[in-house]
Amino acid sequence: MQQKVLHVLEFEKVKDQLVQHASSSLGKEKAKALIPSTNFQEVVIAQEQTDEAAKVLRLKGNVPLGGLVDIRTTMKRAKIGGILNAVELNEVSGTLYAARQMKRFIEKMVEEEIELFHLPVFADKIVVLQEVERKISECIDDNGYVLDSASVALKGIRQQLRTTEARVRDKLESMIRSSSASKMLSDAIITIRNERFVLPVKQEYRASYGGIVHDQSSSGATLFIEPQVIVDLNNTLQQAKVKEKVEIERILTILSNEVAEFSDDILQNVYCLAELDFMFTKAKYAKKMKGTRPDVNENGIVRLVRARHPLLAENEVVPNDIELGTDFTTIVITGPNTGGKTVALKTLGLCTIMAQAGLQIPAMDGSEIAVFQAVYADIGDEQSIEQSLSTFSSHMVNIVDILDKVDHKSLVLFDELGAGTDPQEGAALAISILDEVYNRGARVVATTHYPELKAYGYNRSGVINASVEFDVATLSPTYKLLIGVPGRSNAFEISKRLGLQEKVINKAKAQMTDEHNEVDTMIASLETSKKTAENELIEAEKIRKEAEQLHKELQKQILEFNSQRDALYEKAERKAQEKVEEASQEAQKIIHDLRKMRKEQHAQVKEHELIDAKKRLEDALPQFEKSKKIDKSQPVTQSLQPGDEVKVISFDQKGHLIEKVSDNEWQVQMGIMKMKVKEKDLQYIKRPKQEIQEKPLATVKGKDYHVSLELDLRGERYDNALLRVEKYLDDAVLAGYPRVSIIHGKGTGALRTGVKELLKNHRSVKSTRFGEAGEGGSGVTVVELK
Incomplete structure (x- = not known):
């Protein structure tokens, strides 16, 4: 990818925004070094990594990368035997902590069965060195200070230092508090010179204190004297400080050797953390600009859905749909200046190189980007003063360079193709250049002012016109890209709105050819038709989604209703059956009592009368016609006809056949719902007779049914x-x-x-x-x- 093209498309500004989301200098370094890849597999992997990191951010909100520092130079010095200072060792400990936390974070997500592929690969390479981390943290605090607990010897030395220093201060303070001190001292304070405690004594009283002079004021009126009485104590203090320094160096040497032993593992951890930080840097940037992962292909197909220029404010930029590489491979955008043609051009180019760099793009889901071997762009006025080149010459130098290299795996962006020279010659050159690039199979988007190019898309297959919409009522562009509609200059409408006299405008119109007027009218009609079609499509899509949702809800409600109805019927049958059994048992009891009474009281009740009474009791009992249970495993053996009652096996619901729609498919009415069902999914129940009204599922026979109050x-x-x-x-x-x-x-x-x-x-x-x-x-x- 040419550096010049990255500069023209302002990819460096995108990287500047990306760098702001890095958690460490390692991530910033990788973000600054980011360049688009032309290897399809590399692009796919980079997009997968960014998407995976974005998924983690959605689920977890943040990642534990605190403490990560670039310690590569430090580790190389430790590896060759160098002694690390306390701050450097503290940075090593922080990086080991970050590695351990990150590894555990990813492993926990895997345990939670969150689907990850790339992150666990790096987590597996991280080596946990908790013992090294513990040793460093026990000896050095977060500010890089070696703790007293680092060794027994250091603790003793520090105790001696504090005791000796306290004695020195006590003696000096007693001297300051003496009655003569205010006369002999310039200031009643204890200060330090050459790492020794001294007093500020006036020049004339030097002999009163004796000892050693370590310094004097700029005027010479004050001498900083170490009194003789504390010379020995200061010497003891200095000796203790030397011992402290030696002991600290010994501790740092031991820790440095410990770190050096695991230098390769630590450097590997740094590499893995740098990669992980970079992945999450890309994911955070995608979240900020509301980016999405595009599908990538090698077929030169670009489909951007509501794409935005990433460097423009979201509330200011107008999203556009851009498609290239399927029905057409060249787009020619015509229309006036300041309409948004160049922004549309840069949006396509920048989204392409962002995707090839593994970044998500500012577009809606469903967008697709091709991986090009090269992206060429001739955008803007690159007039060279040093070479004394005109605007046209400067553009032509770029175009010549592009034509030398372009092939079928290239994306070419031309801004104001052929501009800066005679309009007729410029238009002819533009057409010729477009033909050349088109014939080589490249994907091309070009902007131009020339009206001759409006017909270019109609005369060649694989080429389509486009324009940016202009609102004549407000005299301002809407910045909306219209694919398939060539642009108009709108000069007459704008002039009229600005107050130019009607007769002047009419005279200008008379100078236009009939052919140009017809084309302009056709373009205006196309713009209106396209806008109407887009509005109707949006409305139709909205209605379709509402109908789809309503259909789903109705299906669900019908199935729930049928299920509840069947459950209630079955419950009613069970309860009725229980009542029948109770009545039958009561009847048996009555007959038994009658027989017993006849025997005991010699009643004149004959046996045939008892049998007849029992028969009448049985006839009085309500009888139920049970709902038929259908075995789902039974195949359809009955030939089906419209009107047959059937059971839809997959839904476990009854319905009626309406008509046969194909050799093995019927339209079935289930309640208020009609649907097509395979014949093998149908179970024949019965064929209704027209003269007999279908009985309810459970029909009560016998005495009249009574409703209680x-x-x-x-x-x-x-x-x-x-x-x-x-x-x-x-x-x-x-x-x-x-x-x-x-x-x-x-x-x-x-x-x-x-x-x-x-x-x-x-x-x-x-x-x-x-x-x-x-x-x-x-x-x-x-x-x-x-």
Whole structure:
């Protein structure tokens, strides 16, 4: 990738923004050195790494990279036997801590079954050296100070230092507090010169203190004297400091040797942490600019969805859709200046090199970028004063260089192609240059002012016109790119809005050729049609999504309703069967009692009369027609016809056949839902007879069905109780009752509240009230029906 192109497309500014998100100097170094790759596999891996890091940031919010320092130079010096100072050893300890934390962080995510591929590879290479880290941290604090606890000898030396220094200060302070001190001392303070404690004595009183003169003031009026009485103590103090220095050097030597022993492992940790920091730097940058991972290909296909220029403020830039490499390989953008043509050009170029550098791009999901072997750009006025080249000559030098190198794996960006010379010659040159680059198979986007190029896209396959939209009403560009619509100059409209006389404008229009006017009218029509189509497409897409969501919700509700209905039917059958069995047992008991009574009381009850009574009791019992259970494993053996009742096996729901839509597919009506179902997924149930009305799932035979004036819910579960209330209200309305009572009891009040809420919204309820004292009080709700 040419450095000149990276400069023209302002890739360096992108890297400047990227660097700000690095956690360490290692990450910043890699960000500054970032260049786009032309190797497809490298680009894929880099995009995967960035996306993986972005995924971790979404899930965890942050990563533990605190303490990471570039210690490569330090480690190389330790490796050859150099002694590291306390600060350097502290940086080594911090980096080891960062490595240990990062390794554990990634391993924990793997344990949580978060799908990661690249991060665990680097985590596995990290060597945990907790013992080395512990030894350093026990000897050196966070500020790089060697602790007293580093060794027993150091602790003793430091204790001697503190004791001796205290004695020195005590003696000097007693001298300062003496009655003569105020006369003989320039200032009543203790100070230090040449690492020894001294007093500031006036020149004329030098002999009063004796000792050693270490310094004097600039005027010579004050001498800094070490009094004779503390010379020995200062000597002892200096000896202790020498011992301290020797002991510290011994400790640092031991720690440096310890670090040197593991130098290769530590350098490997630094390499892994640098890579990880760089991955998360790219991910943080992507998060800030709301970037997405593009799909990458080797086929020269570019599809940018609502792409933005990354260096422009998000609230100012207008996102655009750009597509290249499928139906067409060349885009010619025409239109006036300041309309956004160059921004669209740079957006494409910058998104391409960002993607090839492993960065996410400022576009919506679904965007796609091709990996080009080279990106060429001739953008802006690069007039060279030194070479005395005109604007046209400067552009032409660039174009000549591009034509020498361009091939089918190149992306070429031309800004104002052919500008700076005679319009007719410039347009002819522009067409010829575009033909040359197009014939070599390159992907090309060019901007131009020349009206001759508006027809270029219509005369060649694989080439399409484009323009940036201009709002004549506001005399301002909208910066929206219109693919397939060539640009207009809008000169007449703008002049009219600015107040140019109508007769001047009409005279100018008369000078235009009929052919140009027809083209301009056609372009205006295309712009209007395109805008209308886009608005209608957005509206249609919105309606489609709403319909899709509604369809899903209806399907779910229907399936839930059918499932609940079947469950209620089965429960009703079970309860009815229990009642039947109870009635049968009672009948048996009555017959037994009658026989016993006949024997004991010699009643004149004949046996055939008992049998007849039992028969009548049995006939009076309600009988139930059980719902048919269908074995899903049975294949369809019956030939199906429209109107047949069937079961859709995959949904476990009944329905009716409407029509056969193909050799092995039927349209089935399930409740209010119609859907296409494979024949092998259907189970035949029965074929209805027109003259016989289909019976309910459970038909009560025998005596008339009676609806009670009250419903007792005590002891019922909450959900079952509400279902019973709904069924009871329907039955009561059918029976024509004006008023009914629902007994729910007092209890915790949950059932009472649920019943009240249901009654409040029920279509058949006119009003409700709690029962009077004689009706059961708040344990009963009296319902007035409509």
